[in-house]
């Protein structure tokens with residue numbers, strides 16, 4: 001079953017979450033979507049990758065919203081056998097002193113251009129395991145610290161062992177965020193100096209060799225995004241005493257525990273095990289996900305060199321059917337070479353762009369009607385805002401002054417479509433959703449606002465293509481990159497966004513969209529700046545379409561030719577290949 005994948009060495013791409021297709025709920029947001037787009041681009045570019053993630057049988061969660069606007073969560077159980085094949089191999093890791101067995105499902109990602117890439121979904125739900133251990137790979141971002149640490153042992157250590165047991169040859173490891181950093185510890189155990197090269201008192205690990213194999217992408221300047229575990233917890237859970245299996249294969253490390261504590265503290269921090277620090281120390285190549293984010297990461301982690309590889313989105317996946325048809329006709333090689341999209345501004349007729357967008361908008365209008373009963377107006381400008389509902393994303397910024405918003409709408413009518421899930425333990429995020437619903441009610445009759453429940457890839461695809469303006473208003477500098485605005489650009493939808501993350505690179509005022517607030521931006525004045533821009537620039541330009549159709553379409557073409565041509569995952573993967581994987 002694996003023959004076609006193990007004949008050549010591959011880059012092993014580790015991610016806690018991955019968005020493979022809408023039916024497989026193993027993702028929570030941008031990090032997982034990026035992982036999926038990475039594998040899709042690798043498939044289109046014939047770049048040999050093997051992705052490693054958890055099976056997350058209970059998914060992230062399915063969101064419903066009650067009459068008061070409160071989020072109701074349900075497990076999103078999925079059946080791996082529907083989409084993936086069970087692999088025979090099993091390996092064990094030691095957790096709390098007992099062997100926990102890990103198997104895997106093989107999901108073969110089939111690219112639309114015929115490329116195929118293997119994805120291993122690790123699974124502890126095996127007869128050999130105790131009941132609680134069988135649930136380690138069930139809940140994406142569920143449970144407490146101990147549960148999370150067990151998941152990270154399974155992902156990092158289990159993933160490396162299983163790759164070897166299955167016969168994969170790994171040319172490079174890539175950690176998509178710090179969750180998988182324990183993989184480096186397993187490599188340290190594997191690559192120890194021969195006894196004659198050991199220096200007295202020095203640990204036996206061949207750290208340079210491990211660093212040469214590892215790459216790390218950090219994803220967030222938000223503190224909670226960097227996992228930390230107390231060494232008391234680490235020592236209790238990660239103890240290799242019972243790890244007979246692996247002890248046979250590699251010489252046990254000096255000292256007690258998995259890797260001796262002194263070495264671990266040296267690599268992962270004195271006070272607690274910081275997964276980001278561990279990943280930084282074990283990786284020769286480190287990058288942030290946009291230029292600004294790399295700068296911030298360099299100040300957050302002095303002493304490390306953090307490169308910048310700005311994220312991108314997968315062209316085919318995020319382009320709506322009407323725009324796919326348009327690009328196929330006018331720029332036929334765009335799927336392999338999205339750089340071709342730079343010609344959209346001069347090579348695609350205005351009327352064809354407008355017609356493709358009208359179709360995408362109509363599809364969104366129908367979907368909204370089917371799901372919520374609300375009838376949006378196809379001719380009224382529509383603002384879209386959808387992403388994880390959490391404080392730094394400021395989904396409520398648009399609603400900061402309802403009077404002003406209504407005044408603007410009386411002059412230039414517009415409508416709003418929202419979507420997004422809050423993490424089940426993010427009380428703040430859930431209150432935001434409730435408040436958005438209250439504000440939507442307060443605007444009734446003046447500004448139509450719909451909230452689509454259960455935001456997922458499918459809804460994202462419809463939204464980024466079907467709205468007229470894509471809104472993003474994060475609190476600077478917390479939006480490391482942001483990718484939904486890039487998806488919008490592929491569909492000719494300009495962004496109206498705070499200058500943070502990718503938009504610092506993507507915004508050409510009046511050509512690809514508009515900035516909210518200034519570049520140096522104090523966050524405080526953003527609501528006012530947003531209203532001013534909507535009232536004085538964005539909406540008048542949209543309504544000017546009747547007299548001067550070219551001016552709005554110039555923006556749509558700017559979004560495609562300047563941004564979609566660049567902020568795509570093909571460019572991103574070509575950069576990882578040439579700058580990180582080959583070095």
Ligand SMILES: *Cc1c(COP(=O)(O)O)cnc(C)c1O
Pocket residue numbers: 028029030031033386387388455456457460461481482483484485487
């Ligand atoms: C693209 C996407 C995201 C990420 O959007 P951001 O703008 O980066 O926050 C989150 N969730 C889903 C379902 C997506 O498709």
